[in-house]
Amino acid sequence: MLTKRIIPCLDVKDGRVVKGTHFIELRDAGDPVELAEYYDKEGADELVFLDITASIEKRKTIVELVMKTASRVFIPFTVGGGIGSVEEIREILRYGADKVSINTQAVMNPSLIEESAEIFGSQCIVVAIDAKRDPSIDGWRVYINGGTTPTELEAVSWAKEVERLGAGEILLTSIDTDGTQEGYDIELTRAVVEAVNIPVIASGGAGSLEHIRDVLKDGKASAALIASLLHYKKYTIREIKEYLKKEGIPIRL
Amino acid sequence: MITIIDYGAGNLFSVKKALEYFNADVQISDNGKSILESNGIILPGVGAFGAGMKLLEKKNLKDSIAEAVRRKVPLLGVCLGLQLLFEESEESPGMNGLGIIKGRVKRLPNGLPLPHIGWNEVHIVKETPILKDIRQNNFFYFVHSYYAEPYQEDSIYGITDYGIEFPSVISQDRIFAVQFHPEKSGSEGLKIYKNFLEIVYGYNTSH
Numbered sequence: 001m002l003t004k005r006i007i008p009c010l011d012v013k014d015g016r017v018v019k020g021t022h023f024i025e026l027r028d029a030g031d032p033v034e035l036a037e038y039y040d041k042e043g044a045d046e047l048v049f050l051d052i053t054a055s056i057e058k059r060k061t062i063v064e065l066v067m068k069t070a071s072r073v074f075i076p077f078t079v080g081g082g083i084g085s086v087e088e089i090r091e092i093l094r095y096g097a098d099k100v101s102i103n104t105q106a107v108m109n110p111s112l113i114e115e116s117a118e119i120f121g122s123q124c125i126v127v128a129i130d131a132k133r134d135p136s137i138d139g140w141r142v143y144i145n146g147g148t149t150p151t152e153l154e155a156v157s158w159a160k161e162v163e164r165l166g167a168g169e170i171l172l173t174s175i176d177t178d179g180t181q182e183g184y185d186i187e188l189t190r191a192v193v194e195a196v197n198i199p200v201i202a203s204g205g206a207g208s209l210e211h212i213r214d215v216l217k218d219g220k221a222s223a224a225l226i227a228s229l230l231h232y233k234k235y236t237i238r239e240i241k242e243y244l245k246k247e248g249i250p251i252r253l
Numbered sequence: 254m255i256t257i258i259d260y261g262a263g264n265l266f267s268v269k270k271a272l273e274y275f276n277a278d279v280q281i282s283d284n285g286k287s288i289l290e291s292n293g294i295i296l297p298g299v300g301a302f303g304a305g306m307k308l309l310e311k312k313n314l315k316d317s318i319a320e321a322v323r324r325k326v327p328l329l330g331v332c333l334g335l336q337l338l339f340e341e342s343e344e345s346p347g348m349n350g351l352g353i354i355k356g357r358v359k360r361l362p363n364g365l366p367l368p369h370i371g372w373n374e375v376h377i378v379k380e381t382p383i384l385k386d387i388r389q390n391n392f393f394y395f396v397h398s399y400y401a402e403p404y405q406e407d408s409i410y411g412i413t414d415y416g417i418e419f420p421s422v423i424s425q426d427r428i429f430a431v432q433f434h435p436e437k438s439g440s441e442g443l444k445i446y447k448n449f450l451e452i453v454y455g456y457n458t459s460h
Contacts, residue, residue: 002365002373002415003392040439045372071270076394076437096266098396098437121300123368123396168368168396199366222366252372252392 003252004216005045005223006240007201008230010035012081013052015061033068039230040073042237045252047073048101048171048225051081058082063095070096078126080171084109089116093124101171103128104144107151107158110165117166126201127167131155131188132175140174140188147175155188156195163196170196171225173203181207181228189219201225209235209243216249255453256291258318259283260308263298263333264436271436271446285317293453294321298333299396302358303345305333315351322353322428329383329449330430332397335423338430339401354425356403362416368398375411375421375433383429384410384422385448391441393421393433400432427452 011018016030036047049069051062062079069077079092080101089100106113106127117125130147131140140155159170172192174185182205189202199222202215206229215221229235238253245251255272257265259281272279272295280287288294296318298305309315322328330338339350342358350358361369372392377384400419403409411422413432421432429452435445 002369002371002395005371067266070267074267074271074274074436074443075439076396076434093264094266096264096270098264098267123299123370169370197363197366198368199370222371 001250003045003250004221004244005201006043006212006237006244006251007046007048007223007225008039008044008237009048009050009203009225009227011050011052011227012065014055014057015053015065018052032065033072036069036073036077039237040075043241043253044075044237045223046075047077049077049079049081051079053081059088059091063091066092066095066097080126080128084112086112086116086119089120093120099124099126099169101126101128103130106162107142107144107153110161113162113165113167117168122166122168125167126169126171127162128171128173129155129158129162129192130173130175133188139191143175147173147178156191159192159196163198167198169199169201171201171203174205177205178203179228180205183207183211184215184219184224186214186219189215189221193220199223209240212240213244213247213249216244217247254291255279255293255295255450256288257281257295257297258288258314260298260305260312260314263300265297267436268295268297268331271443272450274443275447275450277450283312283314285314288314288317289321289324289326291321291326293327293329293449294318295449296328296330296334296337298331298337300333301344302333302336302342302350302399303348305337306345306348306350309337309351318351319353325427327427327449327453328429330428331436332432332434335430335432336399336401338428339403342399344399353428354401354403354408354423354430355405356401358399358401360399361397361419365416368396369415370396372438373413373415373433375413377411377422379410381410381422381424381429382452383424383431383445383448385451386444387441393431393435393438393442395421395433397432401430
């Protein structure tokens with residue numbers, strides 16, 4: 001039986017981890033590759049690197065990170081953050097990343113989804129959608145540029161559109177719940193899951209074991225992205241997975 | 254020397270790193286002669302069946318692969334690399350596959366999300382050297398929407414359940430093929446590459 005995935009998200013800037021550097025058992029907790037290896041050993045099903053580097057060195061640091069990770073970590077990993085061209089996608093995949101996640105550029109230039117899915121296959125194109133509840137459109141509005149710029153798009157219809165264009169997965173973040181640790185946006189997650197036939201990774205708001213269970217069970221997400229909960233060592237991946245398994249959710253242990 | 258066939262599709266770097274983990278001599282090549290001179294060959298790949306076959310044809314690699322198989326060079330097909338070994342695929346009607354294994358590639362049934370992405374169990378139905386030391390019902394990482402069905406049922410060594418039970422480990426003679434990605438399936442996945450090296454070289458590798 002296909003299991004639900006638990007995916008740690010590592011925020012990286014200039015080749016260093018910027019959140020969750022509290023791992024005393026690591027020699028260098030700021031080293032993304034060492035942290036990735038640690039999460040792999042702990043039982044992570046996949047990893048996501050969100051690169052927030054803004055400098056012109058960005059491309060070089062991403063490629064270095066990808067190469068080092070692929071040499072030492074043998075679980076799938078996704079790279080996201082400011083990716084905007086087929087050439088960048090090609091480079092990141094060539095050096096060992098399994099998937100790239102595109103967000104702002106997917107909205108600005110939807111043909112990038114189509115083109116890259118055709119060249120590299122849908123399975124490596126993840127479209128990230130940042131959404132915020134908006135009563136004026138009776139749903140959730142899509143935001144870009146790190147959740148700062150509203151668009152004209154409604155999240156559920158945008159999700160259907162990215163599936164049509166060839167996205168292999170959707171990484172769905174609720175701006176309302178992100179960073180609150182008060183639980184995922186179950187309603188948003190379920191609305192998107194029910195509208196598409198590709199896997200949805202839920203993100204934003206995990207603060208307890210119950211929150212993760214709820215988004216996988218009631219939200220019907222295929223995977224849960226987890227950041228602060230792990231970074232601040234509230235729980236380990238193993239504890240999370242043991243709990244979920246006990247709750248009857250199919251989990252790889 | 255192990256040769257990973259480079260036809261322009263797939264995560265060759267990760268496959269290479271997985272083999273190098275066991276100190277294997279590995280090269281990535283699109284040269285027919287190097288393929289024929291190898292001790293073992295790996296046909297990797299992600300993406301669509303038609304695109305993969307077109308690339309193999311463009312690089313004139315079809316005959317070299319067929320010849321290597323005739324010479325009993327051990328071959329490991331991974332994911333799309335498994336599917337390309339077959340005669341045809343519903344993904345790209347009218348396009349001939351390598352036809353090394355008799356059978357066809359079909360689309361997974363609707364009803365569950367596609368692609369089938371994530372960790373799923375491989376139920377071993379028969380022993381084979383490529384599955385040596387692999388636990389029964391172990392989890393491996395899958396990413397695909399199509400699966401291959403060999404006409405000869407005795408070629409099936411492992412099956413996986415995703416709406417239907419489909420063959421996930423297939424073998425004939427010196428050909429071994431897995432639908433999942435061993436290079437992305439953690440330490441149990443690495444064992445597949447270790448087993449392949451043992452098949453190729455006939456002795457235990459270090460590690």
